[in-house]
Amino acid sequence: MVLVPSSGTTLPVLNSTTTNANYGGIIVLGEVAYSGTNGFSSALTAAQWQQMFNYQTAFGVRMVRLDVYPGSDFGTTTAITGSGCCDAGVEQLVSITNSTGFSTAGLVVGATLSTQALWHYPAIITDSSTTWQVAQFGPGGSFTSNTTAAVINHFGKRQQMAWFTSFATDWSTTSSFIQHSYIHWVTRGLFAGRRRIYLGTQVDDMHLSTGLYSPSNTDFRLRTADLDAHVSWMTNLNTRLRPGSAYFMEIGHNGNGDIIAAVNTTAGSTSCNPATAIEFNEGNATALEFQKSLGSGTDIWPASPASYSWSLTCASSDDLAKWFQVTANRDAFAHVSHTFAHMSLNNATYADANREIFFNKQWMSAVGIASASKFSTNGLIPPAITGLHNGDAIKAFMDNGITAVVGDNTRPVLMNSENEFWPLTSTVAGNGYAGLLIIPRWATTIFFNCDLPACTTSEWVKTSGGSGDFAALLVDAKATNVRHLLGLHHDPFMFHQANLRQSDVDAYTVGTQSGKMSLIQIWVETITQEMTRLTTWPIISIIHDNIAKEFTNRMTRDKCVPAITYKLSTDASSIISVDVSASGNSCSVPLPLTLPVDATTTASGTTSEQIGSDPVVKWSTLSGSAITWTLASPIAV
Known part of the structure; x- marks a missing residue:
């Protein structure tokens, strides 16, 4: 995690070489914006934003932008010029409208949740050729019809998700629900860990x-x-x-x-x-x-x-x-x-x-x-x-x-x-x-x-x-x-x-x-x-x-610092395998890998788990070497 002060910061090294990327996804909260003499502006420079965009395009890395104001950067505009929502006592229910981009999240389309105390900006889509809606706000206050709450943009090879609402997972059930959409979208449902x-x-x-x-x-x-x-x-x-x-x-x-x-x-x-x-x-x-x-x-x-x-x-x-x-x-x-x-x-x-x-x-x-x-x-x-x-x-x-x-x-x-x-x-x-x-x-x-x-x-x-x-x-x-x-x-x-x-x-x-x-x-x-x-x-x-074993194993896993590395096809169009690693490539407990498709390995010390409609989870026990899982079908980037 990079904390960006109002004075700005240096970006971490995004890629070591032209073929080796260091980050599989980027999440930006509130555009890392601060209030100044000319209003709110990002503490990242235009050049730094472009650097991240170029990195996305080069490696197929997705970006999530949370708590943003609708505009051309997201193929949208505000539903009512300059207006956000909502004052105390005014309700606009939010719901997922299209989950095809994050189906492994297991979120029910159409299930509504409150946005009270979460300031947000109802939007409308202005560029349907690059932008599609994934969530909506219901009517409320001065907004008399459904409006857009979140979109996915495809700008050429660059993909991003934008949410037009503030977030507070420490107290908000709604934020805790929404987070699963962008976690599964930015990772393509392929990540170290599991949901249970x-x-x-x-x-x-x-x-x-x-x-x-x-x-x-x-x-x-x-x-x-x-x-x-x-x-x-x-x-x-x-x-x-x-x-x-x-x-x-x-x-x-x-x-x-x-x-x-x-x-x-x-x-x-x-x-x-x-x-x-x-x-x-x-x-x-x-x-x-x-x-x-x-x-x-x-x-x-x-x-x-x-x-x-x-x-x-x-x-x-x-x-x-x-x-x-x-x-x-x-x-x-x-x-x-x-x-x-x-x-x-x-x-x-x-x-x-x-x-x-x-x-x-x-x-x-x-x-x-x-x-x-x-x-x-x-x-x-x-x-x-x-x-x-x-x-x-x-x-x-x-x-x-x-x-x-x-x-x-x-x-x-x-x-x-x-x-x-x-x-x-x-x-x-x-x-x-x-x-x-x-x-x-x-x-x-x-x-x-x-x-x-x-x-x-x-x-x-x-x-x-x-x-x-x-x-x-x-x-x-x-x-x-x-x-x-x-x-x-x-x-x-x-x-x-x-x-x-x-x-x-x-x-x-x-x-x-x-x-x-x-x-x-x-x-x-x-x-x-x-x-x-x-x-x-x-x-x-x-x-x-x-449950005591689960807590103990979670602590042990975290201290092993697990990581995964995607391997792309020769034309860099899809993920074909995943390496599971850890500090020293050794851990006393198995490490979970969640996948949207099945996968196989020749390594020993592995197990597979799937419960109900939840995604497949592969467990790897590392004993000095990373373990490679080959995907049953490639995942497009």
């Missing part, structure tokens, strides 16, 4: 009872009928998602909640030994980012039992635990530990943290959770995301085989400050113990202590700056979380057992779906229906251990 949507919905506190935010002094604990409904719903949802999709929820289990319920049943009162669950007084809460001195603190767990000793008969006295012992029920979900008794771990001793982990391992093994088809042996959802500045707790995690936990993205100290797509690795200085992976996780406005829309709406308004009713909450949730997915964030989302109340709720409608729905069902329907409206991308869930 992982939707992880982790449900904490299973088996516990939750004190509700509203109505006060009310508890809720999930029933088996609620779980039955979610099994059927997940099956149905997967028939409605794009081909290749595989969505499931992941349950975070607290075994002590089962024992609490079991000992209070008639059967459990005689079969449970000990006849009580684990009970303790947690005392005062610590500050959120409290860092405990190693070896300090006082045990609060009872001295007895010293090990997990409840029988399966006891544990099965509770209907909820018994339900999970049915293989089909259990295997409909993924499973991960959330500790045994949900003790706050910020000030926990090693002994107490160890028992929280070990007891839950024993309980999950006893009731069959650990034998599930989708079980994470090495993962943990820390209770209330505590203990991540407690070296004694982290050591207890790792001594029990835990290698990765989830954090909380509302707490920046638990995220990787170098790259938000990487995990954070714990250190002695920052966390008290080194080597634990902390995976980012999104909080949502479906709050942990809410079972119904009125509850979570009330908490959203009173504690989180929300405004409006439950429908307004969902509008906000859709805008926020679809943007995360369009931005290819793989962070799972945080939910809790109370959010699964379904069997006795009022009917609700989300898009095409009506009926009794839990809060998590409403949220997932809202997000997935919008993703399906906008894209053809499959939506996939993977277990906690595998």
